[in-house]
Amino acid sequence: MKTSIVLYCRPGFEKECGAEIQEKAAWNEIYGYLEIVKKQGLVFFHLHNAEDGETLMSKLPLKRLIFVRQWFVTLTEKIELPDYNRVEAIVEALGSDWQYADLRMETPDTNDGKALTKFCRKLAVPLRQALRKQKILTEQGDDDGAVLHALFLSGKEVILGFSLGTNTSQHVMGIPRLKFPSQAPSRSTLKLDEAFLYFVPKKDWESRLTSGLNAVDLGAAPGGWTYQLVRRGMMVSSVDNGPMAESLMETGQVKHYQIDGFKFKPAKQNVYWLVCDMVEKPHRVAYLMTDWLLHGFCKEAMFNLKLPMKGRYQQVQKDLQMIKDRFAEHDVRYEMYAKHLYYDREEITVHARLLSPAPLAR
Ligand SMILES: C[S@@+](CC[C@H](N)C(=O)[O-])C[C@H]1O[C@@H](n2cnc3c(N)ncnc32)[C@H](O)[C@@H]1O
Known part of the structure; x- marks a missing residue:
């Protein structure tokens, strides 16, 4: 199976995000090729060596990447989900070898992606339950534990992956939701x-x-x-x-x-x-x-x-x-x-x- 690093950035900045990961991975002697999903804020860095995903994540601080909001290493390629039993399909694809401290349901940062958010929120409830039951999800508030990412490209397609708890954004897709203070004179x-x-x-x-x-x-x-x-x-x-x-x-x-x-x-x-x-x-x-x-x-x-x-x-x-x-x-x-x-x-x-x-x- 191909292992990739999936990177999230602002839509329109995929080229910068790709150039940056390729350069900074090369400094760590890690190589791969890019697949850029234009205007979707997504970049896939397909690695030549599967083990390099975790190595790069443990060596390169996310804070050192300028155009990358969030990232994860893939555990699966794109999975086609059935109309029913989606939760079972995801749990099965994961296997039970690893445990995760948290689950992030994610989508591309686009209008279509936003429309998927409601679907993700609904699916998150039974998915969490099933993962907990299988002891895949521990939710022990452990910052060091791995984070499980489920990136939904549509209601029927998901990519699963993980990031390291010590080197990940605390926010879903790396996006903090801040409230605009009504007394502030500008959106800046x-x-x-x-x-x-x-x-x-x-x-x-x-x-x-x-x-x-x-x-x-x-x-x-x-x-x-x-x-x-x-x-x-x-x-x-x-x-x-x-x-x-x-x-x-x-x-x-x-x-x-x-x-x-x-x-x-x-x-x-x-x-x-x-x-x-x-x-x-x-x-x-x-x-x-x-x-x-x-x-x-x-x-x-x-x-x-x-x-x-x-x-x-x-x-x-x-x-x-x-x-x-x-x-x-x-x-x-x-x-x-x-x-x-x-x-x-x-x-x-x-x-x-x-x-x-x-x-x-x-
Ligand atoms: C993006 S706006 C700043 C918005 C501001 N940070 C806010 O939150 O309301 C840029 C500002 O830079 C100012 N500016 C540009 N060149 C400047 C300079 N050489 N000296 C002082 N102000 C300058 C402009 O007058 C403009 O008000």
């Missing part, structure tokens, strides 16, 4: 909300996302990102020529600077967060963010890099490499992750912070 607010959720571990929220911290928001208008900082009790310098929402200005936590984000510098070195959603050339933004970190103008930076129309993966690699090179030049220790988040569109989100003192601080 969800991008920063998701970014904090994704990049900052919950155990650190009390120190890194807490009230009293100072933040700078470059390209802030009308204030969706500023809203996320204000709601966490921070004091925000919002930089944009455009107007900020009155509701935010009334909080008393926001100072609005109508100047160019590339020229703004904080008066004191007491800024914790720098966030930036300026619609600007990505290499300019990447350079600016690195400057702020190296000068110690902020402790952590969260920013969007807008993607070009063509060569998106190459451009992202180039911009991130420039940041890494500058950090390396100054011999600093740092943490940097980039992700095409669910609420991102033609952009990716990057989080970076230095883990050693800022070398150019005054």
